[in-house]
Amino acid sequence: MDTEDTTTMIPPRYQRLSDELAEAIHGGRLPVGSRLPSLRQMASQRQLSLNTVIAAYRQLEDAGLVIPRPKAGFEVAPRLSAPQRSLRDAPSAPTAPLQQVLMARVLEAQRRPGVVDLAFAGPRGRQFYPGAQLARHTAQVLRHGQQTVETYARPNGSQRLLAQIVRRGPRLGLHTHAERLLLTHGAMEALQLALRAVTQAGDAVGIEAPSYFNLYPLLTTLGLQPIELPTHPQRGLDVDALEALLERTPVAALVVMPTVHNPLGCTMPIADKQRLAELVNARQLPLIEDAVYAELQFCEPPAPLLKAFDRDGWVMVVGGFSKTLAPDYRIGWLDGGRFAERIALLKFQSTGGEPQLLGDAVAAYLEAGSYEHHLHRMRRLYREQVGRLRQLVAEHFPAGTCATEPQGGFLLWLELPGVDTRELFERALAEDIVFMPGQVYSRGARYRHCLRLSCCQTLDARFIGAVERLGAIARELVAG
Amino acid sequence: MDTEDTTTMIPPRYQRLSDELAEAIHGGRLPVGSRLPSLRQMASQRQLSLNTVIAAYRQLEDAGLVIPRPKAGFEVAPRLSAPQRSLRDAPSAPTAPLQQVLMARVLEAQRRPGVVDLAFAGPRGRQFYPGAQLARHTAQVLRHGQQTVETYARPNGSQRLLAQIVRRGPRLGLHTHAERLLLTHGAMEALQLALRAVTQAGDAVGIEAPSYFNLYPLLTTLGLQPIELPTHPQRGLDVDALEALLERTPVAALVVMPTVHNPLGCTMPIADKQRLAELVNARQLPLIEDAVYAELQFCEPPAPLLKAFDRDGWVMVVGGFSKTLAPDYRIGWLDGGRFAERIALLKFQSTGGEPQLLGDAVAAYLEAGSYEHHLHRMRRLYREQVGRLRQLVAEHFPAGTCATEPQGGFLLWLELPGVDTRELFERALAEDIVFMPGQVYSRGARYRHCLRLSCCQTLDARFIGAVERLGAIARELVAG
Structure with missing residues (x-):
């Protein structure tokens, strides 16, 4: 501890x-x-x-x-109300191509010089990362061990870093061993490996709606069929609905983000986590828990992961350091639960190991003991920034706009009744403002009136001006 | 140049x-x-x-x-003759599970403490890498730009390194631009991205037999069907046979290693490369050229890549620095040809970018101008080592053993008539010697009497003793 x-x-x-x-x-x-x-x-x-x-x-x-x-x-101050209604409308016919086209469009827009990027979910600016300390530790690893750069990495990655992940685990209810863990090329590769370990082409996989947008192309690539599961915007995955669905639709695995959801920002209540863990253990159903924002929970002490209630290793956990510490180093990790051995083979077969230099450098930083202090500052900062962004939205967006009340992280999810956010996207882009339109988070059109904003940059006049302007355009669209 | x-x-x-x-x-x-x-x-x-x-x-x-x-x-000295006969026997029934089991067994064996590893195709030992210089350049990049560690990597990777790859390209007949290139997490991810860009689950993909063993699980993961193409052990892919096959079997893509093949060590004659490039351009058939050993060709000047004869961008090229410069950094690259844009999106969607720190460090090393000198030394060293290994095999292996005459790299492929190399594998493993049995290089049993040896470590008494002992066991198996 x-x-x-x-x-x-x-x-x-x-x-x-x-x-x-x-x-x-x-x-x-x-x-x-x-x-x-x-x-x-x-x-x-x-x-x-x-x-x-x-x-x-x-x-x-x-x-x-x-x-x-x-x-x-x-x-x-006047406050936004949080959305309360689950968006349970039946999934529309698959429109994956549209979703793909839209994602490519966002990506292209983000690259334009001069845009104000409210879409990207990665902190930008040195105040969000202990870059100087990390650079110092990296230089030290280089000085002490030239052999790190001239040796093939171990398949599971830096043992030093795995030991640190094990040490920090209990803070979030994760009791694990280095043998079950693996470093990956960002959390995204961890998701990929976990999915490959428990599915075959043709399988159906249950995912939340809305879900992390890169999950969709990943599933497509692996020949997997997404089954969208209803969520509550403030409580996350609807376990009742999941249970009912499993009675009629077999799925090979679930991908869930129970702690600080992307894009909703919500955390499942403990009781729901317990039920979900029991359910997957009883059904022997592999569940992939995406925990990349779990370290950025606003509450102290933080809520435990779903994995804390896993009995027989059916829950795999995906974590990483890109959001909090070392965005350039692309270090994710995966607790493979009962599938750890299979995952290790897949990792070796698909991308080999992870750079020992980078793993050891992050380990050295963690060993030095100031990570928790840094995280504490970041949680406060993001909490403040999310609060300010909510306030801006309350002041400038159309009446009837709802915004989630995130329990961590730096993302805000808006519902704008009566506004097609693809149209808003194009209008805003014409004024060099980019955000994430809701439709990239689901195959159907159910989030057509939603959008996601990031506030992991300095909330300066440029940022604030962009949010105000976005609200003004949305009001124009409502007024028609 | x-x-x-x-x-x-x-x-x-x-x-x-x-x-x-x-x-x-x-x-x-x-x-x-x-x-x-x-x-x-x-x-x-x-x-x-x-x-x-x-x-x-x-x-x-x-x-x-x-x-x-x-x-x-x-x-x-008495010399081994090179195998001359193409192994064209019809592919046996798919035995993918056996291949997988065998690969897992090799992997497990390599991890045993105390084994002499003749299987691993990665140089081990500081004489094979300019580790000190690379570490120095890495430290310098860290000193000059702390921001590298606190910023998300650009999707295509270090521009500095891409520029160096472009600059070095013409030496191997590769005339490319940074916009067509992408850094990847090792050459393995490059293979994966290239395949995903041009295939869908259910497609057939033509690959050489024998082929890099990790290609098989990759194809399986993507739901692709391997079609094995005949090769000549000294001249590589049989273009006549390919042409005939394409008349009756449609394939979505080809994966070929025309320059220093793994495991055969051979390079396709220029005329065959030209024909193959014309063929894929005429048929608009995407071809993935694996060139990870191309920098280790023994001949000076080196033979050009297949890509040198590509007219319309149907050839994609996979390269990397793990075998020659920076094994820990896991830097591969991909020239996506006409598919570069699609590949860039897939890369973003699946693992994001590559660490800028590592890319810039390799770029700084290349800019300093001693890479070619280093490569020159390595080519000589590996040529010598391959020669010594061939000689050891000639002296100690059963009569009738054939060994390829590699045109680069550090791999030797043996045919041992009458020896089941899976049996040899188990017998050798009992004496702490590991090699690559032929059957991991194909789905069927056609390479049951083959094996691959690596000589990218110091050829000390321990190494030599292991090769001698392996030969002795093989002789026992022939006699038995």
């Missing part, structure tokens, strides 16, 4: 005040429109300095939870 | 003498058993110093071309 981290976690006073008020706002005890006590009142009530209270209020303002009113202190 | 390389290439005198004599031996002008002129005779004939002649003769001895006879100077 990371004992060194908990000791450094006592937050400063302003932070504690800010957290307490934020909870009161989220919990509805401080309703929209209500006034916070004045700075002086609060300072004397809590026996805090005025500066501490100012810092706390400023943080709430940054997070979009309160708005300063001229000469009237701070008021709880 | 690499003008800096040709100027450094004038070999020393002993080398020129040794090359001349080696050619005479290979060409049959100095037949087996004939005596070389005495050291003194040769020195006075050629007006060379005695030391120069000694060095030249020693090199021929190292290469296994001559044997010192006590008090009788040097004699041209």
Whole structure:
């Protein structure tokens, strides 16, 4: 366990005040429109300095939870409601080509010089990564072991890094061994290997709707048929619906993102995770748990992975370091559960091993013990940024817009009743703004009125201007 | 072009003498058993110093071309004949499971501590790689650009490295652009992407028999059906046979290794390459050219790639740096020909980009200009080692054994009439010796009496002892 981290976690006073008020706002005890006590009142009530209270209020303002009113202190800001209705409409006829065309279009748009990219789900900017430290550790690995660069990598990857993944696991309820783990070329290769280990061409695979868009071409490549499973926008996979579906449709495997879902940002309630784990164990149904955002959960302590409730190894876990630490190094990992041996052979046969230099460098960084501290900062930062983005959307998007309340990460999923987001996409692109239209997250048209925004860059005037403008275009589309 | 390389290439005198004599031996002008002129005779004939002649003769001895006879100077050594007959027997019934089981067994055997590994086709030992220089360049890239480690890689990979690949291309007849190229996670991912770009599950793909063993599980994964094409052990793919086959069996693509074939070591004659390129262009049939050993051709100047004769971009080329420069970095590359755009999308969708740090480091090494010099040394070294290994086989393996005469690389392919190499494998493994049994290179049993040996490690007493022992076991099997 990371004992060194908990000791450094006592937050400063302003932070504690800010957290307490934020909870009161989220919990509805401080309703929209209500006034916070004045700075002086609060300072004397809590026996805090005025500066501490100012810092706390400023943080709430940054997070979009309160708005300063001229000469009237701070008021709880109007908030978006979270979508509550599951989008259970029957899957439309497969339109994979459209989905593919749209994805290619987004990709092409992201490459245009000068666009404001609200689509890419990778942090950009040095404030999001401990780049200097990682570079230092990498240089050190190079100095101490020239042989790392002149030797073929071990098939399972850096043993040092596997040991660190094992060590950190229990924090998220993952109790594993190095023999069950494998480093992969990004989390995407881990998904691929896990799927290949448990399916054959022609099989059906249950995936959530909406799902990570690159899952679709991956399934197509492997000759697999996606069966879309209903989700609740705030609670994730609908286990009842899954159970009912399994009675009539056999699937070879499931791919689920139970902790900080992409694109929804939601985490399944513990009870649902338990039920799902029991269900796949009882049915001996392989489940691939995509946990790439699990380290960026906003709550402390973080919720455990689905894998924590796995009894017989039917759950495989996919993780990685690209979102949090080393985007260039492309290091993913896979806990293969009961399929670990088969997966190791597939890995060897398809891309060999992973660079020892990079694995050892990340291991050295983790060994040095400041990863948890870094993650802690990032969770706060993303939480703030997501809050600010929600607030911007509340202010500038059409009435009736819903936005998820992410439980981690840096993604926001919007429902814009009455707006075709493909049309919005083209209109926005003409003004050099790119986002992810909802239709790339499903085969059918059910997310035609949805979109995903990322806020893993500096929320500067350019970013804010783009969001405001996007909202304005959406309003125009509604007005028709 | 690499003008800096040709100027450094004038070999020393002993080398020129040794090359001349080696050619005479290979060409049959100095037949087996004939005596070389005495050291003194040769020195006075050629007006060379005695030391120069000694060095030249020693090199021929190292290469296994001559044997010192006590008090009788040097004699041209007995040589293995190269196999001449194409193994055209009809493909047996598919036995993919056996092939898979055997491959898993080899992999497992290679991991045993203490084995002498004659199977692995990756150089082991620092004399085969410029590790110190590469580490230095890597450290320099880290120092000059911390941002490399904290930024997501560009989808196509390091532009610096792509530029170097373009620059080096003409040496092998490859005239390409960075826009058509892509870095991949080892050459294996390049093969995968190229196949995915031009096939769909259910398609048939023509591959050589024998073929790189990891091609089979790759095809299986993608739902593709391998059609094995006959090869000549010294001239590679049989273009006549291919042409006849295409008349009756449609294939979606071909995978061919025309330059230093794995496992055969052979290079297709130029005329055959030209015909094959014309054929695929005329038929608009995508061909994937695996060129990972092309930089290790023994002849100077090297033979051009098949791609050199491609007219309309139907040939894709797979290359990489693992065999020659940076095994740990796992850098492959792919010239996607007319399919480059589709391949770029597939790459993004399946594993993202390649680490910029590693790509830039290799680029920096190439820019510094000593790669060609390094390759030159390696070609000589492997040529010598292959020669010594052939000689060992000639001395210790059963009568009737044939061995290919590789035109590059470090692999030797043996035919042992009357020996089941799976049995030999198990017997050898019991004595901690591992090699590649022939049956992993084809679906059927046609290579049951074949095996592949690697000589990309130091040929020390342990290595030599293992080859001798392997020969002895084979003789026992023949006698038994």
